[in-house]
Amino acid sequence: MPKISFKGGVHPKDHKHTTRYLHITNIPATKEIVLPLSQHIGGRSNPVVKPGDEVKIGDLIAESAGVVSANIHASVSGKVIAIEPRLHNSGYNVESVVIENDGKYTIGYTKEDNKWSDMSAHDIIERVKRGGIVGMGGATFPTHVKLAPPKDKPIDSVILNGAECEPYITSDHRLMLEFPEKVVVGLKIIMRALNANNGYIAIEENKRDAIDTIKAYIAPEDNIKVVTCAVKYPQGAEKTLIKAATKRLVPHGRLPMDVGVCVDNVATASAIYDIVVNNKPLVDRIVTVAGGAIKTPKNFCVPFGVPIGYLIEQAGGLNTADELAANSVIMGGPMMGVAQFSLDAPITKGSNALLALTDEEAFKGSETACLRCGKCIEACPMNLQPIRLYESGKLRDVGRARDASITDCIECGACTFVCPAKKHIVQYIRVMKSVLSKN
Amino acid sequence: MQNWTITSSPHIRAEDNTKNIMTDVIIALLPCIIAGIIFFGYRVTALLAIAIFTSVGTEHLWCKIMGKRSSIKDLSAVVSAIILTLMLPPTAPLWIPLVGSLFMIPIAKLAFGGLGQNFINPAAAGRGFLLASWPVIMTTWTAPWVPLTLLSNPNVVTTATPLAQSVAQLPSYLSLYIGTTAGCIGETSVLAILIGLIYLLWRRVIKIDVPFIFVAVVFILSFCTGADPVYQILSGGLMFGAVFMATDYSTSPLTKQGSWIYAAGLGVLTFLIRTFGGYPEGVCYSILIMNCLVPLIDKIPTKARVR
Numbered sequence: 112m113p114k115i116s117f118k119g120g121v122h123p124k125d126h127k128h129t130t131r132y133l134h135i136t137n138i139p140a141t142k143e144i145v146l147p148l149s150q151h152i153g154g155r156s157n158p159v160v161k162p163g164d165e166v167k168i169g170d171l172i173a174e175s176a177g178v179v180s181a182n183i184h185a186s187v188s189g190k191v192i193a194i195e196p197r198l199h200n201s202g203y204n205v206e207s208v209v210i211e212n213d214g215k216y217t218i219g220y221t222k223e224d225n226k227w228s229d230m231s232a233h234d235i236i237e238r239v240k241r242g243g244i245v246g247m248g249g250a251t252f253p254t255h256v257k258l259a260p261p262k263d264k265p266i267d268s269v270i271l272n273g274a275e276c277e278p279y280i281t282s283d284h285r286l287m288l289e290f291p292e293k294v295v296v297g298l299k300i301i302m303r304a305l306n307a308n309n310g311y312i313a314i315e316e317n318k319r320d321a322i323d324t325i326k327a328y329i330a331p332e333d334n335i336k337v338v339t340c341a342v343k344y345p346q347g348a349e350k351t352l353i354k355a356a357t358k359r360l361v362p363h364g365r366l367p368m369d370v371g372v373c374v375d376n377v378a379t380a381s382a383i384y385d386i387v388v389n390n391k392p393l394v395d396r397i398v399t400v401a402g403g404a405i406k407t408p409k410n411f412c413v414p415f416g417v418p419i420g421y422l423i424e425q426a427g428g429l430n431t432a433d434e435l436a437a438n439s440v441i442m443g444g445p446m447m448g449v450a451q452f453s454l455d456a457p458i459t460k461g462s463n464a465l466l467a468l469t470d471e472e473a474f475k476g477s478e479t480a481c482l483r484c485g486k487c488i489e490a491c492p493m494n495l496q497p498i499r500l501y502e503s504g505k506l507r508d509v510g511r512a513r514d515a516s517i518t519d520c521i522e523c524g525a526c527t528f529v530c531p532a533k534k535h536i537v538q539y540i541r542v543m544k545s546v547l548s549k550n
Numbered sequence: 551m552q553n554w555t556i557t558s559s560p561h562i563r564a565e566d567n568t569k570n571i572m573t574d575v576i577i578a579l580l581p582c583i584i585a586g587i588i589f590f591g592y593r594v595t596a597l598l599a600i601a602i603f604t605s606v607g608t609e610h611l612w613c614k615i616m617g618k619r620s621s622i623k624d625l626s627a628v629v630s631a632i633i634l635t636l637m638l639p640p641t642a643p644l645w646i647p648l649v650g651s652l653f654m655i656p657i658a659k660l661a662f663g664g665l666g667q668n669f670i671n672p673a674a675a676g677r678g679f680l681l682a683s684w685p686v687i688m689t690t691w692t693a694p695w696v697p698l699t700l701l702s703n704p705n706v707v708t709t710a711t712p713l714a715q716s717v718a719q720l721p722s723y724l725s726l727y728i729g730t731t732a733g734c735i736g737e738t739s740v741l742a743i744l745i746g747l748i749y750l751l752w753r754r755v756i757k758i759d760v761p762f763i764f765v766a767v768v769f770i771l772s773f774c775t776g777a778d779p780v781y782q783i784l785s786g787g788l789m790f791g792a793v794f795m796a797t798d799y800s801t802s803p804l805t806k807q808g809s810w811i812y813a814a815g816l817g818v819l820t821f822l823i824r825t826f827g828g829y830p831e832g833v834c835y836s837i838l839i840m841n842c843l844v845p846l847i848d849k850i851p852t853k854a855r856v857r
Contacts, residue, residue, distance in 0.1 A: 123562055278562065439555040445562040452556050474563040475555055479624065480666045482568060484799040489806075496804065524560035531566040532666075538558035 114316055115355035116341035119492040121525045123278050123344055123446065125317065126472075129408040130281040130401050135289055137412045138425050140187045140212050144416035145197045146172065147205040150459040151245040152252050153179030158208055164191045167219025169392045172208050175240065181253040181460075182243035185210060186394040186414035188217040200419070200442045200456040201449060207457075210416070223390040227300050232258075235304040235387055242386030243393045243460075248272060248283075248347065248376035249443055251461040254383065257375070258304045260368045268309040270356050271298050273325075273377040274340050274347035276315060277444025280464040282397040283377050285410045287314070287321040290381055295328040297380025298335060300387050305373055310335035311356045312377070317342045344446060345523040349374045351492045363519060378463070398458060400426040404437035404467035413458050419465050420454025429467055437467040438475060445473075446524045479532045487526035487536060493519050497526035497536045504539030509550060512543045520544075568665070572625035574753045578746035579632050579794065582736035585729050589694035590640035594735050596700055597647050598635045604651035605631035612660050626665045630654060633673035633794055636736025637787060637834070638680075639691050640698060646687060650676040670841040671801045674791075677834050691732040726784040737790040747793045760802065760813040761792040767817020775825065788820065791833035801841040808847045815840045 149155045156173035166172060166185040173183040189212045199205040227235070240255035260266055271294065275283040287294055298310050314322050316339050329335045338356050340346045350361045352374060359370040367374055375383075378396065385391040394414060401408040406427030413422065419442065423429060429437050441448040442462055458465070487497035496515055503511035520540050527536040586594045605627040613620040621627075634650050654676030659668045681688045692698070721731045729739025736742075750756045765783050772782040783789070796802065796816055803809045816836050823832025 121564070123564070437554060439557070439561055441559075441561055443559075446560040448559055448561065450554065450556045450559075450561065452554060468561060473555060473561050474557075476563075479568055480621070480664060482571070482666045482799045483802075483804060484571070485804045485806075486566075488804055498804065522559075528560050528562065529564050529566070531564075531568050531571055533563060533567065535558065537560065541558065 114339040114341050115313070116343060117346070117351040117355050117492055118494070119490050119525065120343040120345065121490050121529050122342070123528060125342070126279045126401070127281050127284070127317070130279070130399050130410055131284055133281075133285070133408070133410045135285050135397055135410045135412050138422075139214075139216075140414040141417045141421050142212050143192075144187050144189075144210040144212055144414070145207045145418070145457045146183055146186065146210065146416045147197065147199045147207045147457065147459060148173050148183065149199065149205050150183060150251060150415070150461065151181045152250065153177065153181070155206065156180055156183050158194050158206075160191045160194075160208060162191050162193055165189070166191060166210060167217045169218060169220035169394055171392075172210075175243075175253070179253055179256055181245050181255075182241060182392070183208075184243055184392040184394050185219070186416050187212040188215050188219070189213040197457075198453055198455050200451060200459060200462065202452070220390055220392065223388070225388050225390070227296065227303070227387050230303075230387070232304045232306060235300055238387050239304070239383055241392070242382070244379060244382050244386060245393070245460050246376055247378035247382060247396060247460060247463065249447065249461045249463055254375065254379055257368075257373055258301065260305070260373075264368045265371060266305040266307045266368060266373045267371045268311065268357055268373070269298060269301050269305060269307045270352055270372060270374045271310070271312040271377050271380050272347050272349075272352060272374055273312055273314040273318070273321065274352065275318070276342075276344045276346040277446050277448075277464070278344075279401045279466055280399045280444050281401075282399045282410060282463050284318050284321055285399075286378055286381055286397055287318070288324055291324045291328045293381040293384040294377050295325060295333075295335070296388065297377075297382075297384040299333065300383055301373070301375060301380060307373070308334055311338050312336070313338045313340050313347075313352055313356055315340045315342050315346055344525060344528075345492055345521070348492060348521055348523055350521070363516070393460060396458075396460065396462065398422065398462055399464040400466075401464065402437075402441075402466035403469035403472050404430050404435055406430055413462075415459055416457045418455050418457055419451060422458065422465050423454070423467065430469075434471070435469050438470045438473040439468050441466040441468065446528065447522065474533070476533055478534050481532050481534060484531060486529045486531065490525040490529045492523060492525060493521060495519055497540070498534075500543065501534060501536045501539045504543035507543070507546055509547060512547060517543055517547065568624045568626070571755055572629050574750065574755045575629050575794075576625065576632065578749045578755070579629070579636070579736070581742035581745040582636055582739065582790070583632065585739035585742035586636060586640070586735035589729060589738065590692075590735055591698050593640060593698045593700055594635075596644065597638060597642060597735070598632065600644055601631040601635040601647035601651050602628055604648050605634075605655045608652060608655045609660065612656055621664055624665060627655060630659070630672040630676075634676045636790065637673065637677045637734050639688060640735050641690055641692055642687060644701070646680060646684070650680045653679045666800050668800055669845065670838055671795050671798050674795055674834050674837045674841070678838055681834070691734070693732050694730050694738075720781065723780060723784060726781070731785075733785075734787060734790075737787045740784050740789050743789045743793050750793070750797075756793075756797040757809075759806065760796050760809050760816075763810055763813035764792040764796050764816045764820075765789070767814050768821050771817065771821040777825070782824070786824075786831045787833040791837055792816075795833075795837050801837075801844060803844050803847045805848070805850075808844075808850060811847050811850070812840055812844065815843065
């Protein structure tokens with residue numbers, strides 16, 4: 112099968128060998144669980160419980176507020192002890208529901224075994240909405256909104272993103288190996304909800320085993336194609352994936368639905384399977400815990416709300432030797448993840464990985480003079496000129512930023528990764544984007 | 551609160567840095583240096599040493615006076631010094647690389663803000679300055695394997711470079727390729743330059759686009775006007791300039807499309823100067839002229855892919 116690729120991109124060392132063969136292990140939750148009311152893009156959910164309430168696993172604790180928002184469910188059984196601002200893994204304090212775990216793990220929803228093929232698109236979308244499903248690749252956009260595009264924007268193709276192009280992370284890889292049926296059926300459910308005829312599952316070439324496993328679950332009449340992608344970052348970026356799989360270009364300032372495509376992560380498909388077929392709301396996810404500073408890297412199935420310190424502890428803790436000591440702890444991948452400053456930050460719906468990187472792995476250093484080598488331009492998957500965006504950010508020059516199409520930047524970090532002068536290009540682009548949004 | 555580094559993503563970086571890139575360029579220049587020493591003797595090492603010492607020293611001193619952190623560790627001054635020396639005639643007096651470096655580093659490079667900010671190639675500027683100031687010294691060449699002394703070489707029989715010779719005396723293609731002709735220290739051996747080119751391509755320091763288009767344009771224009779095209783591309787400073795100066799990051803366009811325009815312009819100008827100009831050689835001045843056009847070329851908008 113020919114592999115698909117895109118223009119630009121970079122080749123960071125993938126570091127996936129430490130966890131790619133490790134089975135997903137379930138871990139119990141901690142005594143105290145912190146569930147932020149903002150685990151998705153969009154409006155903060157409204158709490159429907161109050162301190163003192165008893166909750167069971169899967170009970171609704173906060174409901175979607177507005178069109179773009181999502182429900183949040185209890186990930187353990189126990190008692191709500193507080194609703195107060197707590198540290199979120201974004202670095203901010205966010206209003207959160209704090210639950211004291213009773214250790215019984217009583218399930219509050221009825222386990223079902225539904226025949227999804229009998230369900231209407233409306234039923235599926237209602238279930239997805241009820242289940243609090245959001246994009247689990249990291250973007251955390253509420254999925255039910257994606258499944259109900261405007262009438263004049265019909266979707267004919269659904270792409271499942273199993274590229275997992277960020278280094279270290281293997282959570283999607285393990286999911287595809289251990290629960291291939293959930294992924295494939297999840298895709299079929301999405302296709303049904305959108306009335307789309309073509310399905311694609313995009314997987315990077317370094318996951319041959321996953322490609323073969325997934326293929327075995329696809330029947331010819333399913334109209335699903337497994338597409339092999341070149342190993343290159345950011346292969347999993349939505350717009351590059353659409354171009355590579357369907358040859359369609361998402362125009363400037365438009366969304367995938369404008370070209371009739373919907374892209375979802377494989378983990379999202381699996382979560383959709385859980386709620387539609389088994390009636391299980393989104394209360395846990397697979398998280399890769401890895402990096403040179405982690406003693407025994409793992410793939411865990413983690414209930415939401417446990418602190419990252421606990422996950423590190425479950426993975427043997429941090430290395431104590433000086434040369435292996437943690438330089439930085441990152442929620443998400445090393446290219447786009449968020450650096451953490453406290454072990455108390457909780458695992459949320461978008462947390463696909465938790466990394467502790469050593470001095471050798473993580474960059475710690477300062478900028479030198481720009482050489483004008485043009486490597487950032489070559490690396491940019493969106494065909495932008497990152498150095499120009501960087502300059503506009505340094506100068507806070509709105510006109511320059513717009514001329515250089517700053518809003519097209521997906522902040523993948525390829526330019527910054529490749530820069531020999533170690534310029535903090537993406538950081539300045541983010542600064543400039545926030546300046547623009549305030550104007 | 552943990553003692554961790556908190557930075558904006560990405561948290562990992564490629565290993566490339568300025569120093570590695572400059573080291574690669576120096577390695578790529580080694581074959582030319584060796585060829586120069588073989589053909590023109592150990593005098594070459596003295597010229598090199600003076601240029602490097604003056605260039606690095608001047609840059610260090612400048613940074614100290616300006617109250618900035620010294621930038622000599624990025625090795626860019628060493629690269630400029632080597633390139634300048636390789637473009638000198640082997641009989642150049644010892645003060646020539648000294649004066650050349652004193653012009654090249656502070657005026658062509660540091661006055662504009664140092665590495666990456668200079669709009670003209672420092673080595674090309676240094677050579678242009680020397681050529682305009684001491685044209686006789688800079689255009690007096692000797693044949694290879696003539697023993698040269700360190701201080702003065704008044705008795706050495708001088709030879710014109712192949713480009714200034716009449717057709718009857720032209721050296722063979724092979725001797726031009728190997729470099730056994732009169733010429734500047736590092737420019738005569740096309741073989742050595744190509745070895746450097748292959749190394750730079752292999753290390754992905756440069757792309758083939760600019761050298762290829764530059765040389766191809768000279769070849770085609772020479773062919774169309776009845777000059778010997780093979781001869782034109784093998785002789786003079788064309789190959790050396792195309793590989794080591796036209797590819798300079800700071801003074802060439804940022805985008806691929808821009809670099810094509812730049813390279814084509816270099817080819818046309820070199821051809822024009824060689825054919826109609828007063829100088830036998832046009833590479834150095836073509837590069838300087840095109841360098842000045844780079845900010846303009848960079849203004850040509852590239853289409854964002856997703857529109």
